[in-house]
Amino acid sequence: MSLDTFILFADLLGTFVFALSGATVAVRARLDVFGIIVLSFVAATFGGMFRDLLLGDHPPVALKGWYHIAVSCAAGLFGFYRHRWIEHFRNPVRILDAAGLGLFVALGTQKALEYGVQPIPAMLLGMLTGIGGGVVRDMMAARVPVVFQPTELYAVAALAGAAVIAIGYNLPIPTPVVLTVGAIIVFVMRYLAIRRGWTLPTAKDADL
C-alpha cells in the first residue's frame, strides 16, 4: 500500500467517524433520514470545504469525487438504523474521533502551508479543518457548538498539533515526520483530556 493510498484510506475512515457524530446529533434532534445524512456529510466535510474555499481550491476536495459523499451517506444511514449501537460504543467512537481529528488537523495545516499561507493563519486553517464540521453541524441543529463549551480540550488539542506542524514545516525535518508528530500530539492530548476530564475555564461571574 503506497503512502497516498494509506492517507486516502485514513481520510475516509476519519470521514466516516466524523459523519457518525453528525448522524448522532441529527437523530437526537429528531431530523428525518435526509437531515441525518446531510448532518453526517456536513460534520465530516465542512471543515475541509471551508478551508478550501478560503484557500481558493475549487471545487473543494470533498466535492472533487464521490468518495467523501458516499462514505458520509453510509455513515448517515448507519446512524439512522443503528444509533443505539453508536451510543453504546460511545467510548471507542470517541477514540477513533480523536484519531480522525489528528489526521484532519495535520492534513489541513499542511495544505494551508503548501498554498503559501503564513504559519499563524495556517494553524488556524488546520484547526478549522478539524473542528469546522462539528461547529456547522451544531449550528444546523440550532444549538451552541459543543466545541465552544467546556468540553475535554478538543480545539486546544487541534491547535497544539497545528502549531507543531507550522513550526516544524520550516525546519530541516522530513514533512511526513512533522505531520505524524503533529497528528499524534492532537490524538494524545485529546485522549488524555477525555481520560482525565481536562476542561477549559469559563469566565467568572458571567451573570451579566
Place this chain on the structure above:
Amino acid sequence: MSLDTFILFADLLGTFVFALSGATVAVRARLDVFGIIVLSFVAATFGGMFRDLLLGDHPPVALKGWYHIAVSCAAGLFGFYRHRWIEHFRNPVRILDAAGLGLFVALGTQKALEYGVQPIPAMLLGMLTGIGGGVVRDMMAARVPVVFQPTELYAVAALAGAAVIAIGYNLPIPTPVVLTVGAIIVFVMRYLAIRRGWTLPTAKDADL
C-alpha cells in the same frame, strides 16, 4: 422572447417566490423590516451563492447585477406589508415554490456539470442550489432547518431531479430537454408529496 430571456424571467420569478418564504419566516420571528429583507434575499439567493463559491465563480451570479437584489427587496417589502395575504394564499405559493425549486435545481446541476464537476457532486450542488437558501434562512432565525425535518419530500424531490440531469447530461439528448425533464420531475414529486402528505421517516427510539 428568446430562451435566455425566458430563463431570466423564470429565475427572477423563482427568486421572488423563494424570497417570500424568507419574508414569512422573518415576520414570524418578529424581525424588523431590515431583517425581513435580508432573510428574503438569503432565502432566495444563498443556495446559488454558495454553489458559486464552491465552483469558484466570483462574484456569484446574484451579485453580478442588481436584478436579484431588487426582486428580493420587493418580496421582502411585500412580505412586510402583506404577510397575512401570503399566509392566506399559502397553497398557491407552495405550488409556485415547487416550480422555483425545479428550476433552481436544474440550473444549478447544469452549471456544476459545465464547470467540470463529476456527476455525483454535481447532483449535490444542484440540490444545494435549491435548498441552501432555506437552510440558512432557518439558521438565521435560530431554528432547525425545515428541510431536515419530516416535511413533504422537499430535498428528495430536488435530489431526484438532479440525478436525472446528471445522468442525462452525458447521453446524446439535447441539454434543454434534459433540464426540462429534471425540473418537471422535481415539481411533480414535490406537488404529489404536498397533496398526499408523503414524508421521510425519523429514526426509531430516538430518545437517547
Place this chain on the structure above:
Amino acid sequence: MSLDTFILFADLLGTFVFALSGATVAVRARLDVFGIIVLSFVAATFGGMFRDLLLGDHPPVALKGWYHIAVSCAAGLFGFYRHRWIEHFRNPVRILDAAGLGLFVALGTQKALEYGVQPIPAMLLGMLTGIGGGVVRDMMAARVPVVFQPTELYAVAALAGAAVIAIGYNLPIPTPVVLTVGAIIVFVMRYLAIRRGWTLPTAKDADL
C-alpha cells in the same frame, strides 16, 4: 504616519472593538475561553472574510498575516478576564463600535468597487463587511442576530454610507474624500440612532 499606516491602525482598532462584542456575547452564553476567543475572531473578521470569499480574494485579508488573529485573541482574553469592565463602559464601547462600523463599511464598499462589482451589489458587500461578523457571532451563540431585530439603525446606517460611497466613487471626487464622507455618515447616523432610540418597525399583526 503614512495613510496606509493610519488605515491599518484604524482597522486593527476596529477589529479590537468588534472582537469585544464577540467576547461579550460568548461570556453571556457561558462559552469556555476558547469559545470566547473564537467568537471574538468571528465577530471581528467574518464580514470581511465572507466579502473576500465572494470577491475571490484568497486567502481573505484577515488570514494573510497574523495581525487580525492576534488582535482578536487579545480582545477575547480581555473579555474573558474583564467582561464586567466592558459592560460597565458599555456606552463608550458602542461609540467606538460605530466608528469601526463606518470604517469597515467604507473599506468594504471600496474593495468591492475596485474588484469591478457594480454599485448596488457593492453597497451590499460594504454592508456585509460591517455587519456579517455580528450575524455569524449570534448564529454561533444560537440566537437570532441582533442586527435583524428592532435595534438602533445599525444596518441601515451601514447601507446609507455604502450608498454614498457607491455613488461618489464614479464622480470626479478624490476617493479618500468619498470614503471619509461615507464613513462619517455611518458613524453619525448610528450615533444619533443610539442617542435618540431610532428603530425600524416590525410587521403589524405578526401573530400568525
